[in-house]
Amino acid sequence: MPKKNVAAAATLIGTAVAAALGFGLLAGRVAERETCDGDKRARRKAKKRAKRKMQKAAAAVGPLGKWYTHAPLSLLAAGALERQGKTGGALTVAGASLGAAALSRILDRAVKHRAPPPGRKEPWEQSFPSGHALETTAAAIAGGYVLVREGVAGPWLAVPLALASAASGLSRLVLDRHWASDSLGGYLAGIALGSASAGVYELTRPG
Secondary structure (H helix, E strand, O other): OOHHHHHHHHHHHHHHHHHHHHHHHHHHHHHOOOOHHHHHHHHHHHHHHOOHHHHHHHHHHHHHHOHHHHHHHHHHHHHHHHHOOOHHHHHHHHHHHHHHHHHHHHHHHHOOOOOOOHHHOOOOOOOOOOHHHHHHHHHHHHHHHHHHHOOOOOHHHHHHHHHHHHHHHHHHHHOOOOOHHHHHHHHHHHHHHHHHHHHHHHHHOOO
16 A cells, blocks of 8 residues: 555544544534533623624535435545445545434433523423534535545645535524534534544555
């Protein structure tokens, strides 16, 4: 295996480990209610700055964080890669998207229950971590990395994917559906899964 592949994989997997550790630390703080004050301050600021147009924009980007949006897009990209004989890339793109949807639901049950902010009006729903932030981040990182690495898209692809990921998580704050630490936890979990997926792809990729 070429040294460049190993170095890239090591960087990606190291990023995944760091993000997973960060998620674990944050989850512990959330469980102990140590983030409550900061979350309440962030919620007040978000509500104060959330104008009507911003709320409409946040509602419009909401579907980005749902499996029924990112999964079909990822499967289309995976199909295009498979037709070019790039099976490893296709499996990574599809697997990261579907894995993110699964991980979001697993964490909903594995993490100590936390009620969402009042704006969600569903106190029985799990609030931590944000599934929107998790799923879009994981799918964007793995999908974007593979598409650029396989020469299907240029590095410019990182910009719209990063914006989509950020908008998906932040929209939950604007609409008062999640606490700030929920979105941060989602981003960390998504970075962990997406980077790990890209790292495994890099290790199994031919030179």
